[in-house]
Amino acid sequence: MARSNDAVAALLQEYADLLTVTGGEQFKSRVYEKAARAVAGHPGDVAAVDADGLRQIPGVGASIAEKIAEYLHTGHIEAVDTLRARVPGGVLELMRIPTLGPKRAAQLHEELGVVSIDELRDAIVAGKLSGHRGFGARTAENILHGIEVLERSHGRVLLSVAAVAADEIVAALRGVRGCLRCTWAGSLRRFRETVGDVDVLAAAADGGPLMDAFTRLPMVADVLAKGSTKSSVRLRNDLQVDLRVVPLASWGAALQYFTGSKQHNVRVREIAVRAGFKLSEYGLFRVEDGSLVASETEEEVYERLGLQWVPPPLREDRGEVEAARAGSLPALVTEADIRGDLHTHTDLTDGVTPLADMVAAARRRGYEYYAVTDHAKDMPMQRMTDDKVLAQRREVRELEAAGGPVLLHGSELNIGPDGELDWPDEFLAGFDLCVASVHSHFAQPAGDLTRRLVRACENPYVTILGHPSTRLIGKRPPLDADFDAVFAAAARTGTALEINSFPDRLDLSDELILRAKRHGVRFAIDTDAHATVHLDHLRYGIGTAQRGWLTADDVVNTWPIDRLRAFIAAKRTVAAGRR
Incomplete structure (x- = not known):
């Protein structure tokens, strides 16, 4: 619930x-x-x-x-x-x-x-x-x-709002007698950052019981339409949800069709037509005699068209159909690949959970390593001091000695208007890693913002550029910076770019990830957790990374701890030598 x-x-x-x-x-x-x-x-x-x-x-x-x-x-x-x-x-x-x-x-x-x-x-x-x-x-x-x-953004909700509602609905419908399969489709399955409405797909011989259960869910405020194969409701949070029920034999074709995107489906149907087929939500059929060729699984539908199965987050007509035809789709990073979180907070600054509880949550997730990166001292409202952060470092070492994941003591530094950071290099050298982020002066001219971010990348102790565009979805636009110049600087200096998993950030966006990847940069998929429940936001960052075509090797926190430490040390050595 x-x-x-x-x-x-x-x-x-x-x-x-x-x-x-x-x-x-x-x-x-x-x-x-x-x-x-x-x-x-x-x-x-x-x-x-x-x-x-x-x-x-x-x-x-x-x-x-x-x-x-x-x-x-x-x-x-x-x-x-x-x-x-x-x-x-x-x-x-x-x-x-x-x-x-x-x-x-x-x-x-x-x-x-x-x-x-x-x-x-x-x-x-x-x-x-x-x-x-x-x-x-x-x-x-x-x-x-x-x-x-x-x-x-009118009429659209954050990915997380749609996902939580969809999870609850799917869980309820899977328990209905006669339900053979049930999942969510549409833009939610493609992990779009905002969702207009939720599409739920179910398979059953008789859709009646599913429709009755769906329209009577406690979260439903209004029933907009009810039928034997399709019903629509509006939830109490004003989100519209559509349920479609298909025969089990049509499951794969229906899931492919209702996942979209529209542009992706048009490209796939064009391939079907040229091969003498007709593709619909009911299956792939031969035009000449109407015989069914494939319908039970998505994989079967794509295979009969000479394509690799395309992961849903890639289905945006951004080259995935051509890659599927060539057999060159990437093996996308998954949540199971993540070995640790490199950007988290505690109640020492603006988090709400003590350090020991955050570490215990990381241990329960089976992480190999976990970074604590509370805010630094140039944000006065966080009340951080040198003494406080050094005391936290001692506590981190004590917790690590007690067993569990490798603990990395870090800080989220504030990138000032001129690109300056909170502490001098000699103090930063004591951290295992540092995340550097912009938290103010968002309206600077584009040139100043670009220089500010580039200068942060050039600091030898900045491992990760945090939520690089600073956007808040539906609330604050991205910085007006030359991001290609920033990405080039990150690649040159060995600075990882963050994919912040917080649902109202998802920063970098998928479009910027695609651009950054072309520059050869590495990424870190972090939660920016301020409480233990926020560690579960990782799935939204993973979905965003998948939309950006990232593999596990592109993401530094999928690497073993020795490789990660070597990456951090290499930047400190090379960047310091350039100064």
Whole structure:
């Protein structure tokens, strides 16, 4: 079953934002933000936790625990409803725009009188932001881009939201009598970063019981259509899910057809037509006599067309059909290939879980090695100091001595506006590895951003460039940098590029991975976990890496620890020699 944590965390974060808009104490707003992160990262379902248990969650005091309990019993929080009523509807709408925080949304409403996103766009185009404090030309441009991002994402959800819902639905339907097979298809099976609706495919002799069970699921809010072979519902989170039921004999052809993409299927059907076949969701048939050639498995369908089976994440008409015909598709990296996570956090900075618990979770996953990379000191809100990080290093060594994975003590460094890092080289030399990431000054000119990233790559102690484009899907666009220049620098210096598995990042994107791979760079698929539950996000990073055609050898954290250490040492030696 889906956990209640995400819904509770979203309400707590909304309350924090509303406090900011209505002039509440900033300290109180930060308390609720911290509680929201802690609830989202709590390993158990808060719906199954009693009042005392809720207060044991870091950052959740008695008042917040009462609000959580209120939501779990009533479906709403009165304090949130009260603050919503105090905020003009126009401000609430403006707060949906990526890059526009609650304070600025309120300022725009008060100073310009705008009450909708369309009115704000018209005001920007008319130059009405000019002269208002904090809204220069670059800020106006960023707001317009944020509006575009919001409009493009309308009706789409993050990959993780769709996957969690689909997993629950498939698990429920597999238990229905008469269900022979069931899985999800469509863009979700191809691991697209956002999903418009979820396609579920099932095989059964009689679709009636499956349709009854599907339309009666507790998560269903509305039944949009119901039939014997296809039904559509809208879930309580507003996600549409379509269920199709086919005979078992048609399973492979139907799975191929409903997985897509449309462009991939067009290319495959063109091959079928030229060979004298007709391909549909029911099977591959000879045109001359209508006889069935293949339908039971996807592999059989592709094989009869002279193609290798194409892994779903590759099915985007980006050269995979030609590669399948030539028998040259890559052996894609899988979750089983990953030997360790190289970017994780603890409650020493902005994580919500103690170091020992994070290490224990890594041990349960069977990792060969595991890196702890809390934030460095140039981000004041993280309250990191030299003494704190050195004390953590001693704790890491003690935990490693107690058994389990090899522990790598690292840091996520902040790449400053000029490309400078938090600590001097002599201090960085004490870390086993370092991740370096941009966390601020996103609106610099393209040339400055490019130099900033290149300079980080050139530092001998930067092993991995973290979430390189800094994008937040649906919230913040990628940096306006020359990424080909960055990729060339990463290849030249032996710096790995991160594929950050957090569902709202998936950074690098698949398009940038494809470009970076052509430069010959190496990659690291990391979770950027801030809690033990975040380690499960790895599957989204793997799916993104597969969409970028990566093999296990392309990814440094599939390598044995000795090879990984040699990679780190080689960069330190070569890059230091260039200085």
